[in-house]
Amino acid sequence: MPAEEAELSAWVFQAGAGDQMALKRLYQAESARLFGIALKILRDRVAAQDALQDAFVSVWQRARQFDPQRGAARVWLAAIVRHRALDIARARGRETLTDDPTLGDEAVTDDPVERLAGAADAARLRDCLSGLEDKNRKSIVLAFVDGLSHAQVAEKLDLPLGTVKAWIRRGLMSLRACMEGAS
Amino acid sequence: MSPPEIPDAPEEVHVLAGEYVLGTLDARVAEAVRAALPTNPALAAAVASWERRLDPLTRLAPAVEPPKGTWEAIAARIAAPASRGVSAAGRAAAGWRNLFGAGLAGAAIAGLAVFLAVRPPAPGPAQERYVAVMQADQAAPAWVVQADRGEISVAAINRPAIPEGRVMQVWGLAPGDPGPTSLGFVPTDGTRFTVDASRRPPVDGMLVEISLEPPGGSPIGRPTGPVLFIGRLERVLR
Numbered sequence: 225m226p227a228e229e230a231e232l233s234a235w236v237f238q239a240g241a242g243d244q245m246a247l248k249r250l251y252q253a254e255s256a257r258l259f260g261i262a263l264k265i266l267r268d269r270v271a272a273q274d275a276l277q278d279a280f281v282s283v284w285q286r287a288r289q290f291d292p293q294r295g296a297a298r299v300w301l302a303a304i305v306r307h308r309a310l311d312i313a314r315a316r317g318r319e320t321l322t323d324d325p326t327l328g329d330e331a332v333t334d335d336p337v338e339r340l341a342g343a344a345d346a347a348r349l350r351d352c353l354s355g356l357e358d359k360n361r362k363s364i365v366l367a368f369v370d371g372l373s374h375a376q377v378a379e380k381l382d383l384p385l386g387t388v389k390a391w392i393r394r395g396l397m398s399l400r401a402c403m404e405g406a407s
Numbered sequence: 408m409s410p411p412e413i414p415d416a417p418e419e420v421h422v423l424a425g426e427y428v429l430g431t432l433d434a435r436v437a438e439a440v441r442a443a444l445p446t447n448p449a450l451a452a453a454v455a456s457w458e459r460r461l462d463p464l465t466r467l468a469p470a471v472e473p474p475k476g477t478w479e480a481i482a483a484r485i486a487a488p489a490s491r492g493v494s495a496a497g498r499a500a501a502g503w504r505n506l507f508g509a510g511l512a513g514a515a516i517a518g519l520a521v522f523l524a525v526r527p528p529a530p531g532p533a534q535e536r537y538v539a540v541m542q543a544d545q546a547a548p549a550w551v552v553q554a555d556r557g558e559i560s561v562a563a564i565n566r567p568a569i570p571e572g573r574v575m576q577v578w579g580l581a582p583g584d585p586g587p588t589s590l591g592f593v594p595t596d597g598t599r600f601t602v603d604a605s606r607r608p609p610v611d612g613m614l615v616e617i618s619l620e621p622p623g624g625s626p627i628g629r630p631t632g633p634v635l636f637i638g639r640l641e642r643v644l645r
Binding site: 228230231233234235237238240241244246247248249251255256257259260261263264265269272273276277280281284294295296298299300302303306307310311313314315339340345346349350364365367368369371372373374377392393396397399400403 | 418421422425426428429430431433434437441451452455458459460461462463464465466467468469470471472473474477478480481482484485486567568570619632633635
């Protein structure tokens with residue numbers, strides 16, 4: 225059962241005060257979700273486990289810097305894990321193209337954005353993503369969810385690298401305008 | 408001066424922050440962004456906004472149980488003394504100061520919503536009441552507080568569980584007070600409770616907050632644990 229945001233925040237604060245049990249509770253509540261995020265990016269259980277370990281050590285060291293006014297604990301935790309996983313992906317030579325057949329998995333044929341449902345934040349993001357051009361949206365999802373570099377997105381979508389860079393850039397600008405304008 | 412990777416134009420900052428959160432930057436630029444975050448508030452705010460905007464996409468990654476032994480490896484790494492700069496006690500004290508400082512600034516601690524509605528202790532001729540709303544997330548737990556004749560009644564909306572081995576203590580801090588006054592404790596269950604407000608009668612601008620404390624409450628007469636909920640009372644004329 226997912227922990228309430230209030231519990232997660234309390235555990236982050238307690239971890240910041242040096243309480244290891246609080247960090248363990250955070251781990252118990254969040255490790256499967258966070259490992260899933262890292263595994264999707266790295267497609268390698270050993271590397272994803274490294275990312276998860278590093279992320280929790282980082283949570284322990286940075287818990288005092290957690291600022292709930294900047295965002296929810298759930299978002300903060302996911303960001304730490306994602307950035308650690310992305311760093312590992314970069315160190316493993318993500319910029320070099322490979323023939324990895326699992327690259328991006330099903331994301332191109334399927335439109336995973338349709339699976340975003342439920343909470344209001346997801347609905348707004350889905351609506352704004354739906355307003356983007358198809359390949360714009362796919363580029364953004366492949367980058368964020370699957371951890372693909374510009375070059376990998378270009379390879380996956382069979383498009384010139386410069387085109388992908390420009391599309392992602394334009395997609396981000398449109399997305400921000402849509403999400404801020406709707407608030 | 409920002410390094411060449413970090414632009415100054417607002418639109419460029421938002422795009423760079425978006426690319427950073429998206430993960431498409433190469434290692435060198437990503438590291439430059441990360442290094443700039445502590446000293447570049449505009450960039451840090453833009454990154455935080457993108458983390459929040461794009462966060463729902465993390466739900467597209469299915470949850471997977473991590474391999475056994477992962478927690479043990481983390482526990483071993485954080486147990487090493489070198490992983491912390493100062494003693495746990497020193498950190499706890501500093502943590503408290505930071506939290507309470509944030510509370511005084513009117514922060515919505517822990518991203519939680521607090522809704523306070525306070526009437527003066529006795530019905531006055533002007534029929535005044537006090538209200539405050541702080542809401543960071545509509546889905547978050549909240550407490551509705553009403554004060555009447557020296558008694559503060561509190562009702563929970565979607566109340567959170569009290570972590571095992573801890574208590575939640577209620578505090579009041581009016582402008583000019585030298586420190587917070589304990590008003591009582593949140594019971595372990597139930598969605599309504601009352602605390603005695605005679606020790607610190609509600610006034611305009613008073614902070615009401617709930618902190619997490621060891622059993623029996625704070626031993627030092629002011630919050631020692633994290634402040635989980637905080638709201639500021641405001642007077643409303645009707």
